[in-house]
Amino acid sequence: MTQEVMIAPHEITFQEIPIPTVSAKEVLVKIKRIGVCGSDIHVYHGRHPYVTYPLTQGHEVSARIEALGEGVTEFKIGQKVTIEPQVYCKKCYPCTHGKYNLCENLKVMGFQTTGTASEYFVVDASKVTPLSDGMTYDEGAMIEPLAVTVHACKRAGNVAGMKVAVLGAGPIGIMLSQSLKAMGAEIVMVTDISDYRLELAKKCGADFVYNTKKVDFAKAFVECFGEDKADIIYDCAGNDITMEQAIQNARKGSKIILVAVYAGMANVDLAKLNDSELELNTSMMYRHEDYVDAIRLVEEGKIQLKPLMSKHFSFKEYQSAYEYIDKNAETTMKVLIDVDPSDD
Template sequence: MKEMMIQQVMTAPHKIEFNEVPVPEVKPGQVLVQIKRIGVCGSDIHVFHGQHPYTSYPVTQGHEVSGKVAALGENVTGVEVGQKVTIEPQVYCGECYPCTHGKYNLCENLKVMGFQTTGTASEYVAVDASKVTPLPDNMTYDEGAMIEPLAVAVHACRRPGDVKGMKVAVLGAGPIGILIAQTLKAFGAAEVMVTDVSDYRLELAKECGADYIYNTKNVDFGKAVVECFGADKADIIYDCAGNDITMNQAIQNARKGSVIILVAVYAGMANVDLAKLNDSELDLNTSMMYRHEDYVDAIRFVGEGKIQLKPLMSKHFAFKDYLAAYDYIENNRETTMKVLVDVDPSND
């Protein structure tokens, strides 16, 4: 085992350094993970631009991650050295009302690795064993790094209850929108429509199993809903874009008494038609991160072939090219879905 390792640090917006630091000590109840892959998500990009309201600098990033168990602390069971794993990045207090009622994803003191506390962008990370979830041997490290965003989708698809047989519209064909569309089908939804303003992303959604795709630059959303689902419209509408345009599309065109679920992080204060929301007695719901059972189902769905992850993998970058990864995303916004950073490019 090496004594020193390389760690990424974002010192300020648009600035990344790599420091040599000691490999962390593995305390009792902890697991030392050799990091293999890290995914870059929209929240990371907000940090890169200095626009994340709950992140200060310096910060070591990385919360979408896969790796291999390198060492075990005392009293750790359930994982073995050499096993593939992912890490659940929530750090919660375990004492507040949400935590003591099974909703630790809503912890009053929640911190997330890579934002309010140290992330996984290091060659090795020591974490509590409770945050380590084993991956199947036949799952790739690339897929393992995408279990976290897939768990976001799984949790969102649980929010309305049983979706089996339902007709659902998903607004926004980014990575989360496409993962939600696939997860809805995995949970038994009858038909899923996906909308966006990018033909490239819509075609990718179609490739990943969406039943209908519409570019709302060219087609009115309300007409598209009726064309797909008939006069009864959608049972559920997911907003995975998170802006006034998509939320108002949902409110104005939802069937009275139906459900809207906001998944995207809304940028700024909303200016939406709450009078229409009230008049239609719509349930406006939200979804926040995930819990362990969402990781378990995410891994199961990939293993059963119900979720395609590879079409969403856009490009790989070496660990020391972290800054170049952000530049690539910035210059290829429409066609970039998921960029992966290879902390250790090997697959063993």
Template sequence: MEEKMLQEIMAAPYEIQFKEIPIPKVEPGQVLVRIKRIGVCGSDIHVYHGKHPYVTYPLTQGHEVSGEVVSLSEEVTGLVIGQKVTIEPQVYCNHCYPCTHGKYNLCENLQVMGFQTVGASSEYFAVDASKVTPLPDSMTYDEGAMIEPLAVAVHACKRYGDVRGKKVAVLGAGPIGILLCQALKAFGAAQVMMTDVSDYRLELAKSCGADYVYNTKKVDFANVVVECFGEDKADVIYDCAGNDITMGQAISNARKGSVIVLVAVFADLAKVDLAKLNDSELDLYTSMMYRHEDYLDAIRFVEEGKIQLKPLMSKHFPFKDYKEAYKYIEDHHETTMKVLIDV
């Protein structure tokens, strides 16, 4: 008789079900992971609200996860049963131009587990060994589930280049913004200023290493960027909020000839001053997900104590309370950073 497991199914917006299905058997080159933690991110919330443009229902979510290897096919090397792991959720073709030039995060046919392909929101998950990254024994499953969003921040740092000794402004003190602040400091940034419209989030950012924090509902960004960094302003500005206001602040107040990095996803078409962008000869970079080396740097920074993840962990919910987790996030939006599902 086949052993069964529970799998989360989002049948439609706001409708979460659980289905009992057989525990998958590993195919050649695969690993079976007993899922321990699942992180909920903003993109998951968009799916829950029916506002994600690139998903169809029903689907199984789960792309920020950690777990334990419980089985592997005989071809797999470098992993052992009982090992703590996380999963890299990108599914790419290996044939298009970006893939063949080392930029598989930009694959022309990119799919992401939990969005365009089956995610890991289940008690067990069979996945190609190439997507599995070992975690140190010292790392908790909670921390392991946050390596994926941390890798987003690490990759964003690298999009600028060498941040050592640089003065940086980060607009938006959500989970990615605060992780980015810590990653910038881990890479050697001299000073990081963060802005938001929530005092709660800014206090948390300060406790996680931000040198300066400002609520731009109360102060003018144009004034505080000079107050922090002098007339030369910031060397680079990161937009982790993704709206016309923050991008407008960045373009209007960036030092001429400097760099803006867009990390956040714009929910709507942007209306920003491209004439000013051009007149100031600003470089506008963007950042898309991560690659394997970003996972390795993220794990190393946590292991070395350079990045603290625990302050961003807001609340845990049992696996069967998936919908309650979404409701909690909706009801406590300003004060919620990372909600974790215990499987």
């Protein structure tokens, strides 16, 4: 079978290796689609701090089950599935207290361990989550980032009836705005500096959108929510500008949740954070229940994924996909790699 290998930044090749054999409690899947995310792009440019080369990528994925190892009874051959890419130790404090997404020894497929970018892939059955028959493989490959946003919603507690600002209209920001509305948020405001992305956020259900290159954030914030401002602010951009916007304008005693991977060391006003008794929280990946909820929200028609699908590339065009993203950064949301383009 063919496997993708990034041998160095900006250098992708392919190798032929045997189809892996399936052992007890494992599942062999045929990979269908792989999504390219922002962290993958960091790897491509040599800017990811926690990877070494060579490596095989792929962590946003949909697949079809080809074979079941001994003892695997919860799945069937031919079933549509996605894969949870976290590899955790099961022994550290977070793992033994239900928070394996915070494992002290966490590895992620496609970063610190082999990813799914191959024609076939063997994975522990515990990391396989079934997709509904009616879900497309394209949608299945986007469940992983959607689970990120579902988990982020839960980090705020019950968001029903809440007024929420989402800073950053990338794929995560737009999926988060949808997840918030699906979970009952009353008003969701999205900000960005790209009119294209803001128009897409509005199309996907955001109540209000503002380009903070054209409109002052503080003015827009009050215009949207009134003098009482928002209950929660999510930072999905991850830089000093957006975090300062959140800290300086948040209602005293309200919540700020960082979802984005922060771009370097922060230089923000912690004195203001303290003076306003703001709850600064973070959100890290997801757990199995977030995958289940993400799939349910798509099945119920509460999440639109298709508008976020920018372009498809064939498996052998993996490098071309990155080159396309670099040239079309503002207008590209989710690029999908068709490892097997069929929909059977």
